[in-house]
Amino acid sequence: xxxxxxxxxxxxxxxxxxxxxxGIVTIGITDHAQEALGDLVFVELPxxxxxxxxxxxxxxxxxxxxxxxxxxxxTGEVIEVNLTVPDAPELVNESPYGKxxxxxxxxxxxxxxxxxxxxxxxxxxxxxxx
Amino acid sequence: xxxxxxxxxKHLESKAKMVDFGGWDMPLHYGSQIQEHHQVRRDAGMFDVxxxxxxxxxxxxxxxxxxxxxxxxxxxxxxxxxxxYSCMLNxxxxxxxxxxxxxxNDNQFRMVVNAATxxxxxxxxxxxxxxxxIQINERDDLTMLAVQGPVxxxxxxxxxxxxxQTSVKALAPFYATWNNGEFFVARTGYTGEEGFEIILPASKxxxxxxxxxxxxxxxxxxxxxxxxxxxxxxxxxxxDMDENNTPLESGLSWTVxxxxxxxxxxxxxxxxxxxxxxxxxxxxGLILRDKGVLRAHQIVSIENGGKGQITSxxxxxxxxxxxxxxxxxxGKYKDVTVTIRNKQLSAQVVKPPFVRHGKACIAS
Numbered sequence: 001x002x003x004x005x006x007x008x009x010x011x012x013x014x015x016x017x018x019x020x021x022x023g024i025v026t027i028g029i030t031d032h033a034q035e036a037l038g039d040l041v042f043v044e045l046p047x048x049x050x051x052x053x054x055x056x057x058x059x060x061x062x063x064x065x066x067x068x069x070x071x072x073x074x075t076g077e078v079i080e081v082n083l084t085v086p087d088a089p090e091l092v093n094e095s096p097y098g099k100x101x102x103x104x105x106x107x108x109x110x111x112x113x114x115x116x117x118x119x120x121x122x123x124x125x126x127x128x129x130x
Numbered sequence: 131x132x133x134x135x136x137x138x139x140k141h142l143e144s145k146a147k148m149v150d151f152g153g154w155d156m157p158l159h160y161g162s163q164i165q166e167h168h169q170v171r172r173d174a175g176m177f178d179v180x181x182x183x184x185x186x187x188x189x190x191x192x193x194x195x196x197x198x199x200x201x202x203x204x205x206x207x208x209x210x211x212x213x214x215y216s217c218m219l220n221x222x223x224x225x226x227x228x229x230x231x232x233x234x235n236d237n238q239f240r241m242v243v244n245a246a247t248x249x250x251x252x253x254x255x256x257x258x259x260x261x262x263x264i265q266i267n268e269r270d271d272l273t274m275l276a277v278q279g280p281v282x283x284x285x286x287x288x289x290x291x292x293x294x295q296t297s298v299k300a301l302a303p304f305y306a307t308w309n310n311g312e313f314f315v316a317r318t319g320y321t322g323e324e325g326f327e328i329i330l331p332a333s334k335x336x337x338x339x340x341x342x343x344x345x346x347x348x349x350x351x352x353x354x355x356x357x358x359x360x361x362x363x364x365x366x367x368x369x370d371m372d373e374n375n376t377p378l379e380s381g382l383s384w385t386v387x388x389x390x391x392x393x394x395x396x397x398x399x400x401x402x403x404x405x406x407x408x409x410x411x412x413x414x415g416l417i418l419r420d421k422g423v424l425r426a427h428q429i430v431s432i433e434n435g436g437k438g439q440i441t442s443x444x445x446x447x448x449x450x451x452x453x454x455x456x457x458x459x460x461g462k463y464k465d466v467t468v469t470i471r472n473k474q475l476s477a478q479v480v481k482p483p484f485v486r487h488g489k490a491c492i493a494s
Contacts, residue, residue, distance in 0.1 A: 038353065039164040041445040042423050042452075060471070062423045064163055064445050065353060086421070093162075 002032040002126070005097055009113055010122035011073040013055075016097065017116060020104075025113070027073060028101040029061060029092060032126055037063040040089035045070075045103055050078040052105065054112060059102065061092065074112035076105035131155065135180035136273055136332045140339050144349050152246030154181040156352055163353030167447040170321055170358055171488045174279035175350035176342050181245035184269040184329060185255070188238045195262040196231065196239060198395055199255065201377060203387035207233040211305045213318055216385055217377045218243075218254070219397030223404065224373035225380065227251050228365065230318060232306045240306075240314070242274070242327075244367050258396070272314075273335040277347060278325030278358075280488060283317075286326050289341045290315065298326075320355065322362025322486045357444050360453060363415065363482025369426055369442040370413070370455050378404050379457060381413030381482070409460050415482040416440070416454040416466065417492065420475040424454035424468060430477075431467040432458060440468065448485045449492075455482065 004010075009017040014033035018026045034040065042062040052058050052072035059070035081103045085091055092100035107113070117125060132155040141148065146157035157178065159166060169175045187196070196204040202216030212233050218226045227250075229243045243251045256266055277286050287298055290313060297307040298315050306316035314329040330338060343349070356366070365371050371380045378386070378401060386401060387393070404410045418424050424443030431437055436459045443454030454477075458466070463479040480492050 038159065039162050041164075042421060044421075062445075064357060064423075064447075065158075067423065067425070090164075 002030065002035055003097070004031070004119045004123055006119045008097070008119065009073070009116035010119070010125075011071065011116055012125060013071045013073075015071065015073045017073050017113065019113060023107070023110075024079065025074065025076070025105050025107055026101050027103055027105060028096055029070065030122075031096045033061075033068070034093050034096045034100070037061060037066060037068060039064050040092050043085050043089045043092065043102070045081045045086065046072075046078045048078050048081060052076060052078065061089070070102065072105070073116055074105060074107050075109060076107040076112075078103055079106050080104040133181070135178055136335050137178045137180065137339055140336060141178065141349070144343075146349070146351060149352070151352055152181060152244070154245060156181060157349065159351035159353045160349050163351060163357070164447045166348065166350045166354035167357050169348045170279045170323055170350055170354065171448055171485070172280065174277060174282040174285050174325075174347045175354070176339070176347045177276040177278070177350050177355055178339075179276050179327070180273040180332075180335070182274055183243045183245060183248045183251065184272050184274065185241045185243065185252070186234075186238060186267040186269055187241060187255075187259075187264055188267065189262060189264040190237055191262045192237055192239055192264055195259055195264050197393055199258055200231070201386045201395055201397060201401070203393060204231060204233070204239065205393075206387070207231075209233070209305075210235060211307055213304045213306060213316060217371070217382060218251070219377070219395075219401075220373060221396060221400075223376040223397040223400035225367070225371040225375065225377060226254055226373060228367050228371060228382075230316075232316065234308075247367060271332060272329050273332045274327060274329050275335065275339065275342075276319055276321075276325065276327045277342065278319045278321040278323045280324060282323070282325035282347070285342065285345045285347050286315075286328070289338065289345065320362070320364055321358040322364070322483060323358075323488070357447055360442060360444050360455070361446050361448055361483065361485035363484060365455070366442055375457070376401055376404060376410070379411045379413065381455065411438070411457050411459055412461075413441070413455055413457055414463065415480040415484060415492075416443070416456050416468070416477040417449070417480055417484070418452040418454075418468065418475060418477050422452060422470050422473075422475055424452045424470075424477070429469045430456045430458060431469070431474075432461065432463055436461075438466075446484060448488075449490055453484050
């Protein structure tokens, strides 16, 4: 069973969202997603300053066997990207919720977060998907 | 649920992620396919290839039959145990399958063909064999392992029955040796490394697998098998070869024996016309200069506006860049452009293999 931290929110396209104290959100892909993809070898991230809408394809994670789009789970402006990840994609496999985070957004609408799944909802979603 | 090899439970014990492959439940990886790849390049790893099809062909006219059936010429097999890689073609020169055939004695050859092509291969061989009175014996009582890597041969040797150890030690590349129909050991492989492919009774394979594990030979899944064979410049049936393309269009001209001129083999006429006209498509290797991953079916653009296609591509763990095979219009190329998600990326054209015996063999 993959790891699903209780303090995060989740999208059905397997991104996670962490609300930081300053109202900024950090985004990455879930443990389930990295496990399903296998060893990552290429990551393409949005650029700082990009304005993203919910469900915009804003990046790509590729493993040896498959490519998968990253969709923005909420609407907002990209204020920081994890520049270590494109040079070391294995960080996403090793630490999907930690060193393998992908980018940070300043949300336009705080209510966007409420539309995402809580940990137990994501857990049920994964069970139903199998 | 697909078919299971006798090693299915062993794979689960090693925490394999199982996937469907040609109707079989096979291990994709046991945690990390990149680590498994490096394990084979640097040490020794083992693959369960029991899904592959082993066929023994017997009869007084078996050599004559195979000289007609195969594009390569089994007349090249003079010594007992020698192996030959060949395509089996249809009348149009398209590849029905690629295979290895071993000379066992004057009246018997052993053939190893792919798993997903099993039914059509056996139907085709049976149909073609009729006038030659050949006995076709599919050996589903046997299983097959590949043990590959720089230290693979020494690790295997100690675990073999004593009456085989001397002949296995002396085994030359692309030869096989065997004892009383129990162990059949061939110095062949699909990785570009040293090693053996071993055929043995299904009843013995679990103990042998376990002994190899104890000797420090790691299990390797199909994921790493694919990156290893691509680096080694070896084609995969269904991706780089199929019934719609000839060996000349699949980088396999070297496997077609046009000489002697009077040997008639299935597909010969089409291949000969194609060879003489020199306008057929060619297969090349690509190395991506930019970041990204080359994959099957991506479009390749050449200078004069012509187009080709990637047949299989991946990330090369040894080189740290993406590599591929591509089928292109006839010509000579140094650079091409590959379209990946609407971006035009530059790739260098090379002659495979990309990696042999753990070392890069492409100058960039």
